[in-house]
Amino acid sequence: MAVKRAAKNGRRTVRQQLLYVRKNWQLYLFFLMPALVITIIFKYLPMGGILIAFKDYNVRLGILGSEWVGLTYFERFLSSPDFLSYLMNTLKLSLYGLLWGFPVPVILALLLNQIRRVGVKKKIQLLIYAPNFISVIVLCGMVRMFLSPVGPLNQLLGTDMNWMTMPEAFRTIYIASGIWQTAGWSSIMYTAALSNVSKELEEAATMDGANILQQIWYVQLPAIKNIVVIQFILSAGNIMSIGFEKAYALQTSMNLPSSEIISTYVYKMGLLAGDYGYSTAVGIFNSVINVILLLLVNAIVSKLNEGEGL
Amino acid sequence: MERRKIKLGVLDRSILTAGYVLLGLFVAAVVVPLIYVVVASFMDPNVLNNQGISFRIQDWTLDAYRRVMEDEMIWRGFRNSLFFSVTSTLLSVFITLLAAYPMSKKELVGRKFFNAIFVITMFFGGGLIPTFILMNQLRLVDTVWAVILPGSFHVWNMILARTYYQSISRELWEASQIDGANEIQYFFRILMSLCKPIIAVLALWGFVGMWNSYFDAMIYLNDANLQPLQLVLRSILIQNTPQSGMIADIQSTAEMAKMAELLKYSTIIVSSLPLLIMYPFFQKYFDKGIMVGSVKG
Numbered sequence: 001m002a003v004k005r006a007a008k009n010g011r012r013t014v015r016q017q018l019l020y021v022r023k024n025w026q027l028y029l030f031f032l033m034p035a036l037v038i039t040i041i042f043k044y045l046p047m048g049g050i051l052i053a054f055k056d057y058n059v060r061l062g063i064l065g066s067e068w069v070g071l072t073y074f075e076r077f078l079s080s081p082d083f084l085s086y087l088m089n090t091l092k093l094s095l096y097g098l099l100w101g102f103p104v105p106v107i108l109a110l111l112l113n114q115i116r117r118v119g120v121k122k123k124i125q126l127l128i129y130a131p132n133f134i135s136v137i138v139l140c141g142m143v144r145m146f147l148s149p150v151g152p153l154n155q156l157l158g159t160d161m162n163w164m165t166m167p168e169a170f171r172t173i174y175i176a177s178g179i180w181q182t183a184g185w186s187s188i189m190y191t192a193a194l195s196n197v198s199k200e201l202e203e204a205a206t207m208d209g210a211n212i213l214q215q216i217w218y219v220q221l222p223a224i225k226n227i228v229v230i231q232f233i234l235s236a237g238n239i240m241s242i243g244f245e246k247a248y249a250l251q252t253s254m255n256l257p258s259s260e261i262i263s264t265y266v267y268k269m270g271l272l273a274g275d276y277g278y279s280t281a282v283g284i285f286n287s288v289i290n291v292i293l294l295l296l297v298n299a300i301v302s303k304l305n306e307g308e309g310l
Numbered sequence: 311m312e313r314r315k316i317k318l319g320v321l322d323r324s325i326l327t328a329g330y331v332l333l334g335l336f337v338a339a340v341v342v343p344l345i346y347v348v349v350a351s352f353m354d355p356n357v358l359n360n361q362g363i364s365f366r367i368q369d370w371t372l373d374a375y376r377r378v379m380e381d382e383m384i385w386r387g388f389r390n391s392l393f394f395s396v397t398s399t400l401l402s403v404f405i406t407l408l409a410a411y412p413m414s415k416k417e418l419v420g421r422k423f424f425n426a427i428f429v430i431t432m433f434f435g436g437g438l439i440p441t442f443i444l445m446n447q448l449r450l451v452d453t454v455w456a457v458i459l460p461g462s463f464h465v466w467n468m469i470l471a472r473t474y475y476q477s478i479s480r481e482l483w484e485a486s487q488i489d490g491a492n493e494i495q496y497f498f499r500i501l502m503s504l505c506k507p508i509i510a511v512l513a514l515w516g517f518v519g520m521w522n523s524y525f526d527a528m529i530y531l532n533d534a535n536l537q538p539l540q541l542v543l544r545s546i547l548i549q550n551t552p553q554s555g556m557i558a559d560i561q562s563t564a565e566m567a568k569m570a571e572l573l574k575y576s577t578i579i580v581s582s583l584p585l586l587i588m589y590p591f592f593q594k595y596f597d598k599g600i601m602v603g604s605v606k607g
Contacts, residue, residue, distance in 0.1 A: 017419045026493045027412040032424065035409035035463045041448075042441070042460040043431040049440025063443070111333040114326060124333070126590055128340050133585040135522030137540045138578050141547025142347060145574055152346060155362045184340065188596055212322045245525050249548050270439045271529055283437035291433060 053281040073281035082260075090261040090286075094242040097175045098235050104183040106228060109190030110216055125191070128184025140249035143177050165254035174250055174259075189231070190224050197223045229301075237297045240290040262286045351375070351575035355568040358575075374569075374576035377556045384577065387539035391521055394457055394538055399516035402462045406512065407505070409463065410471035411497055428465045438529075445530060456530035457538075461520075467512050474508040475501065510595040518585060539581055546577055 012020070021028065048063070053073055055066040077083055108128070115121045131139070146153050147163040154160050163169040197220060205215050244263040251259045262282060270279030349363045352370045378384055412418050413425065436444070441460075450456040478501065486496040502509070524540035531537050545551050552570040560566045 012419075020417070020419045024418075024493065027415070027418065030494060031408045031412045031497075034405045035468070036424070036427070038405065038459065038463040039428060039431055042444075043435060046436025046440040046444050047434065049436045049443055052440065052443070108333070108336065111329050114329055115333075122593070124337055126593060127337055129589065129593075129596075130344065130586060131340060133518055133522075133589050134582050135524075135540055135543070137522075137524055137543045137547060138582055141543065141574060141578060142343060144547065145571070146343065146346075150359070152362050180340065180343075183336075211319065212325045245523070249544070266438055267529075271442065276439045276443070280437055280439045283439070287434065287437070294433060 050280065050284060052277050053284050055277060057276045069277070073278045074285065076278060077282050077285060082265075085257070086260055086262050086265050089258055090240060090242060090263075093171055093174060093247070093261060094239045096171060097178060097242075098239065100175050101179050101183065102232060102235065104179055105186035106190055106224070108183060108187040109194055109224070110220060112187065112191055113194045113220065114212070125184070125188075129188070130184075131181040132185035134181065136245045136249055139177060139181055140246065143173060143250065147173065164250075164252050167255045167258040170250065170255045170258045174246065178246070189227055193224045193227050194220055229304075233297050233301055237294040238290075239293055240286055347575055347578055351572070351579045353572065353575075355565070355572040358572055359568045374572045375580070377569075377573060378576045378580050381556050383534075383542050383555070384539070384580065386535065387537060387542035388581075390536060391539040394454065394527075395517045395520040397454075398458045398461060398520045399513050401458065402464060402467075402516050403509065403512050405463045406467045407471055407502075407509070408497075410468045410475060411493075411501070413468065414472045414475035428468065432465050442529065451530050452533050452536065454536060457520075457526045460526070467515070471505075471508055471512065474505060478504055507595045510592055514589065514592045514595075518589075521585060543577060543581055547574055 052063055052066070054068060054070060055063070056069050057063065058066045061067075112121055112124065115124070134142075144164055145151050148154070149160045149162045163173065201219055202215060205219050210218065240262075242261060242263065244267060247259060247261050248264050248267070251264065263286070266279050266283045266286070269275045269282065273279075346363060349365070350358055351374060352372070353363055354369050354371050355374075357364055357369045409428075413421065413428075415421070418424075435441075445451050445456050450459070482500055482504075483496060486500055491499070522540065524538070524544055527536075527538050527541055528544075531541075550570075552573055556573055557566050557569050560569055
């Protein structure tokens with residue numbers, strides 16, 4: 001049975017495999033080796049360091065020599081009054097970001113697709129891609145200046161609101177500036193997919209008297225459906241891994257009630273306060289939720305996609 | 311084209327118009343803030359503070375740019391960022407392209423094993439503190455390598471490159487084998503010459519990503535001489551501490567504050583300009599390079 005299956009898969013004997021490796025040693029030693037070394041040193045070695053989440057880390061004793069403290073740090077985090085707030089801040093920020101931000105690039109691509117003049121389309125694309133090349137720091141700097149009490153938005157409205165200090169404004173600021181920066185660039189994938197829709201199909205639809213909405217619904221949307229689904233799933237699986245850089249750069253001491261997310265908390269507890277073990281435990285908690293979400297999302301996809309996961 | 315125009319009904323035309331208006335609004339929303347920053351950077355600090363931007367040429371001055379250009383920290387940041395971005399792009403594109411080659415071969419012994427090793431790192435990691443401790447133990451903290459090395463291999467980019475290689479006809483490889491070329495020769499002489507779009511896209515992403523990031527530099531580089539531009543910008547834009555050298559000659563505190571605000575705009579322009587000038591040259595590679603990304607590897 002096993003032999004049969006092996007033969008069916010075209011599997012080779014150990015001897016054949018060794019011969020292959022010997023003959024193609026360049027593939028391993030020259031091509032793969034650098035990537036493997038980097039991965040093992042910078043990705044796998046730190047995984048061993050996860051142990052400090054269960055230890056009272058002491059620099060002199062090292063990770064292995066430090067004393068075990070069991071699940072103390074996890075208990076401390078889960079029972080801390082701020083735990084729920086940080087968790088909800090993280091979840092809300094990325095969930096709302098996904099709900100508001102996800103449809104925009106798809107709509108943009110559909111709109112761009114209606115422009116028949118290639119030159120005009122290219123110019124618009126060039127413009128709406130631009131913010132993607134601005135750094136997080138510059139983006140957040142711009143946001144802070146535009147929203148400052150003496151900034152242009154207040155001048156325009158004739159008010160002197162200080163939005164950067166309002167916890168209730170933080171998520172809107174974060175998500176809106178995110179859409180401003182990335183929606184154009186994210187539309188590129190859908191635009192490319194739409195440009196592959198066969199012209200005959202579109203013409204046939206026009207001949208049959210389909211109006212523009214019907215064309216979008218019956219011809220264009222089906223053409224990008226797969227990419228949309230894959231993109232949505234990838235983003236949904238990343239809900240807990242929302243980045244540190246932007247949230248940290250938009251934080252002020254006043255908006256912390258809604259801007260403190262798990263990743264910024266890990267940074268502050270770990271590197272600023274020096275509480276290594278506790279901070280690592282919080283990070284692990286975050287990754288565990290992330291993996292559960294990913295598996296969940298993958299299971300849903302498998303169901304929808306006739307058994308084929310990501 | 312002509313036929314299309316004739317066929318448009320009233321409903322279609324109104325839908326199209328609504329669509330164009332929507333698109334126009336989005337383009338305006340993207341462009342207006344950018345234009346505002348550009349114009350503001352040329353303003354006289356008093357005018358900017360009192361009434362915002364103006365398009366009257368007599369309100370304009372190059373003073374802010376002179377101050378930014380004369381600032382040693384900005385230039386040092388620029389040089390450091392250039393070094394980080396160029397080095398890390400060269401290294402990471404090279405290592406990633408190399409690794410993708412064996413992984414693109416279905417017959418590679420151990421392909422599944424290596425793939426698992428790489429893909430696992432996309433979902434699991436040691437996290438911030440264990441990585442930091444490791445960097446400390448490797449004596450990499452406060453060296454440029456702490457910022458460059460960890461990102462010098464990208465699994466996702468490897469998958470893109472691998473998918474790209476697989477779209478290239480296998481007959482080329484077979485022909486090169488008959489000619490007696492080994493894998494290294496085939497890779498550099500033939501395969502790479504066909505991979506310009508993917509190389510361009512990976513290089514652009516690598517460069518932009520490094521140029522615009524600040525987190526790794528913030529935690530690993532304490533030495534001000536090594537810090538990239540984004541950290542200099544961070545202290546000016548986010549922490550509100552202008553480089554003291556830029557405004558040292560101004561007497562009154564109020565004038566200083568106005569100038570500091572103006573300097574933010576011109577530093578934004580000076581620091582963002584290189585990428586904004588650079589990316590249009592890559593536009594022709596975007597579609598091709600990015601379509602690869604939507605094909606699952």
